[in-house]
Amino acid sequence: MKIFGFYKSKKYLQRVMISIMASMVVILVASSVTGAYMLERSVKNMQEDSSLKVLSQIQYNLSYMNEIITRLSSFVFKDPFLITLMYNDDLPEMDRIRGHRQMENIMASSSFLHSMVVYNKSQSAMYGTSVNFLLDEGVTEAKIKSQLLNPDNPKPTNRLIPMSLETADGSIDTFAFIVTDSLKPFSEGTSAIILFIKSDWVFDSLRKMNVSGEENQGEVYIQTEDGSLLTSDPNAAYIAAEDREALKRLVDADKSAANGASGSIISELTPGKSMISYMDDGLGSWTILYVRSYDKLMAGVSEARNSSLLMSGAFLLLAVGLSVWLSYKLYHPIENMLKQIKPYLNDNRQGAGAPRDELGMMSENVRQLSDKLNEISSEQIVQKYYLRKFLTDSQLFSHHDMQHAIEKHQLNISVTDELIVCVLRIDNYSAYDDNASSSSKRLYVFAIVNIAAEIMGKRYPCETVEMKGDHVALILSRRESERNAPFEHVVPLVRDIQQTVERYYGLTLSCGISDIVTHYPFLSGAYSQALRLCQYKIIKGNKAILTSQDVKENLASKQMAVPVPIERKLAEALKKGHLTDAGNELEKAFSLIAGFAYEDMLRAVTNLAWLIKNVADEINENRIVSFSIESNAVQQIAREKETLQEMYLALLALCAKICEGQRPAALERNEMMLETVKELIEEKFADINLSQQSIASTVKLSSAYIGKLFKDSYKMSITEFINEVRLRHAQQLLEQDNYTIAEIMERCGYANQSYFFRLFKGKVGSTPKEYRMKKSIS
Incomplete structure (x- = not known):
């Protein structure tokens, strides 16, 4: 009863189960009925074909028998002795005896004959061969006449006529076959020969076909x-x-x-x-x-149908069990959801207006909650408006007006206590803004606002509001019972917020905490202070929590630029290509910059970047082989990087690129000369006289020096490189053009065929002809 009650209460589950079971029942019944119908139809067609084949065989047998009898009757009807019996008006005794003897001979030669009778119309007499006909004192003759000479029912000729001669129950024991000299039905006025065929000879064919x-x-x-x-x-x-x-x-x-x-x-x-x-x-x-x-x-079909019904019944039971399991499986998420929201459901309506099932009840409650949320949302919009207004333009309100607005809109801000403002700012916001979608950004901000409000609200009355896309502001006050207590728990709670957001969403936050304000109109100043404090994460890095005490020295600093001697030494080290010295000077500069005010930090870093860029440009003006420094990259270092550490590493990488290019002039000259040699070979490879000596003469250097320099740089001799270029071009000509081998040798600078073939096979592994044939096939 408990299970039935549970099922009865789940109307949606009922529909799921009934739908699944009905679908399975319909499919199983339809498949069973269709299968049985198709099987019965197929068997019926097969049996009809089989029956017609049996009948065809019987038809053939009967036709064959009729043909045998017809041939025999044609022979018998022409027999002279039998003609005498048929037509003589006054039959001599010897002719009658000879006729009987002839009929006995015919009977002896044909096993299927039962007897023979000759009818003489002149004498109205019959002459037969059977014992009954001769000895039963005319009884058999009378039967023959009554069945064959009935004027009311004339018999056809040349056809088998079923007759009952010897049986008392009237069953067929022979077939008569009447032969006359006309095609008219047999009558008393026509002489004829009547052949009586054994019935077994005819029925034997039926008997054999009757049993399969x-x-x-x-x-x-x-x-x-x-x-x-x-x-x-x-x-x-x-x-x-x-x-x-x-x-x-x-x-x-x-x-x-x-x-x-x-x-x-x-x-x-x-x-x-x-x-x-x-x-x-x-x-x-x-x-x-x-x-x-x-x-x-159809016994087999019936058996198959019964088996199919049994199997369908078994599958149906299985389907019912499966549907129950499947419906409960499908219903499980809904049941879990119902368990979670059931305490909050409040729908006691009955009758026509009541929901049809639990999903309808949930939908109705969702609608009611949606209406309530719309009401709450409208109030929240007003609350967010006042919070943003308090933080940005609090000077436009009097203390009394702000106090009245807080009470009217039930903001979670103490109306009698001191306040502080915290700003939570997303680190690496540029990368976050480029990679996150609009919907993801809304989700992240919503999560940060709610996590901050929940964690901070455990200890302090708190209102949280999104200000811009990159930060969230919190207004904190104290409870009535802790009016004079310090805000000592703010930093640990902020750390908890940072860890929670990073753990669940992979975002890091930096925080600025303002000084305490005692009047509401000072909230804008506190918000601006917290926002400025967030900027000083440039010193401490991501996930920094900053108060005014942490940046007190920076705010009081009067130094605004890096000393000129440090800049001069940095430039000299870059020009000499001394990366270690340049790194030391850059580190000194950033140690000083860390004590500047925020705006001065950015300005000093930008000046250092331009100093390095200018030194690079000056070096490039006096060098044969130049290296490039992108101006846009230099300009964006102070804007794109959020911490001094990141800026320092970016400028150090720039210095390394410059110092790496400070190689001895001799090396540059050698590289330029070797590139010239390679260009000469690429242009003049078809010249038969091209050699290391001719190349050395062209570049005005000794052959030994240019050969050693090339060998040390490329690990091959100039001659080997010449052959490499020539053979590469030879391969291209073999693959693409219809030149002869001699023409290709001429175009590639070879005069000796055997030398060319040896070099080509050493490089490719085949002769030029084989190479061309293989490429043409492929």
């Missing part, structure tokens, strides 16, 4: 023109008159509708639903039927 494998698959019948059913099994179904009529009616209707000689019908017969396949015998008199129980045919 080890299990009886159905019943095969021959339907005559009058609707009678012929079968090899006297106990077969559908022999009753009502079944014969039903089968004839169904077959005739389907033939008329399909206008075809074969087909299949599914219909209800006496034993049950059956599949009836039919096909004409090909002779135009009989129809072959194959009747099979539909339930037996």
